[in-house]
Amino acid sequence: MSDDQNKYPYQPNDSFQDLNMVSGFWGSNPTGFDPSHMSFTDCLQETVDYNTLSRAFDISCLSSHVVNDPANDTCNSKKNVSVGEEAGGINENPLTPNSAELSSSSAVGGEEESCKSNEDLQKKVCEDGDEKSKNVNKPKQKGEKKKREPRFAFMTKSDIDNLEDGYRWRKYGQKAVKNSPFPRSYYRCTSQKCTVKKRIERSFQDPSVVITTYESQHNHPSPAMNRGQATAMLAPSLQPAIPSFQQDYILSQMLPTSNQNHPNSVFYNNVNPQQRLQLPEYNFMQNTFPSFVDKEET
DNA sequence: CGATTTTGACCAGCGC
DNA sequence: GCGCTGGTCAAAATCG
Numbered sequence: 001m002s003d004d005q006n007k008y009p010y011q012p013n014d015s016f017q018d019l020n021m022v023s024g025f026w027g028s029n030p031t032g033f034d035p036s037h038m039s040f041t042d043c044l045q046e047t048v049d050y051n052t053l054s055r056a057f058d059i060s061c062l063s064s065h066v067v068n069d070p071a072n073d074t075c076n077s078k079k080n081v082s083v084g085e086e087a088g089g090i091n092e093n094p095l096t097p098n099s100a101e102l103s104s105s106s107a108v109g110g111e112e113e114s115c116k117s118n119e120d121l122q123k124k125v126c127e128d129g130d131e132k133s134k135n136v137n138k139p140k141q142k143g144e145k146k147k148r149e150p151r152f153a154f155m156t157k158s159d160i161d162n163l164e165d166g167y168r169w170r171k172y173g174q175k176a177v178k179n180s181p182f183p184r185s186y187y188r189c190t191s192q193k194c195t196v197k198k199r200i201e202r203s204f205q206d207p208s209v210v211i212t213t214y215e216s217q218h219n220h221p222s223p224a225m226n227r228g229q230a231t232a233m234l235a236p237s238l239q240p241a242i243p244s245f246q247q248d249y250i251l252s253q254m255l256p257t258s259n260q261n262h263p264n265s266v267f268y269n270n271v272n273p274q275q276r277l278q279l280p281e282y283n284f285m286q287n288t289f290p291s292f293v294d295k296e297e298t
Numbered sequence: 299c300g301a302t303t304t305t306g307a308c309c310a311g312c313g314c
Numbered sequence: 315g316c317g318c319t320g321g322t323c324a325a326a327a328t329c330g
Contacts, residue, residue: 171303173322186321190301199321 153213161185161200161210166222169198180204191220 156163162185169187177184182202189196196216203209 170301172324174304175320175322178319184320 150217151213151215153211155203155209155211157208158210159208161202162187163210163212167191167196167218168223177201177204182207189218191218191223194219 162169168190170190171185172188173186174183175186180201181204184199184201187198187200196214196218198215199211199213201211203211
């Protein structure tokens with residue numbers, strides 16, 4: 001990899017020609033999928049594979065299990081790297097259950113970035129007083145590197161930068177990106193105590209492609225109840241755990257294919273039929289994607 | 299008038 | 315140490 005490639009993951013040589021949807025991990029994952037050495041086309045083929053996709057959305061954690069995240073230990077020694085380098089593998093277990101416990105630990109890791117010292121903390125009126133006051137009680141050890149929450153990134157062909165995903169976001173920053181004429185926007189979930197962030201940028205190589213990166217997981221239901229109702233009606237326990245764009249995937253199986261007006265239809269309608277066939281069918285009765293669960297249990 | 303966006307400043311991490 | 319870059323803060327502006 002060249003130096004530029006290390007600094008910026010999306011290179012002119014990467015093929016977007018056939019790209020309709022790409023999803024993938026920044027960081028290693030249990031499936032062994034590692035996009036760091038792959039072209040985007042390869043990523044597409046790999047990530048549309050359902051087992052990877054389902055892990056990305058934490059399908060296996062739809063139950064309310066509370067699991068301590070072993071990555072909290074392994075992550076402390078990780079190198080703080082750019083997105084492209086992260087793909088080489090940092091989190092041993094980047095996808096953890098959606099739970100209050102996770103949320104709490106997430107806040108410690110995520111908010112360290114904004115509360116850089118005790119002095120700052122005393123000066124600053126933090127938005128999430130409860131979460132950040134915890135940081136005061138748990139000052140960062142000397143030499144301790146800040147953790148980075150598990151991330152999930154995907155690309156979508158869309159004219160709209162900020163794709164509707166059912167959650168409410170507040171923009172808190174925008175930065176010019178090296179090697180790209182398009183700025184990167186930073187958003188934070190507006191829900192109190194929710195530490196989820198997302199970044200949105202356009203590919204400089206193909207301006208029609210929007211790159212969205214989610215960090216951490218929501219600890220609350222999507223406020224878009226009108227769109228979540230169909231899912232909640234059939235599988236209430238899914239509501240808090242599944243990103244609404246995945247709900248949209250579920251919804252896409254319920255809705256007639258002729259329904260082109262669904263806000264996030266771009267995610268699915270832009271996937272070519274062959275790739276779409278690789279997507280699994282959701283088992284509403286069991287709240288699971290059977291192929292994934294079966295593979296896990298065997 | 300509260301919520302949200304804009305935008306320049308600031309800071310941490312990293313490479314040289 | 316210095317410069318570069320990504321990420322965040324926070325005051326001001328704008329929106330509904």
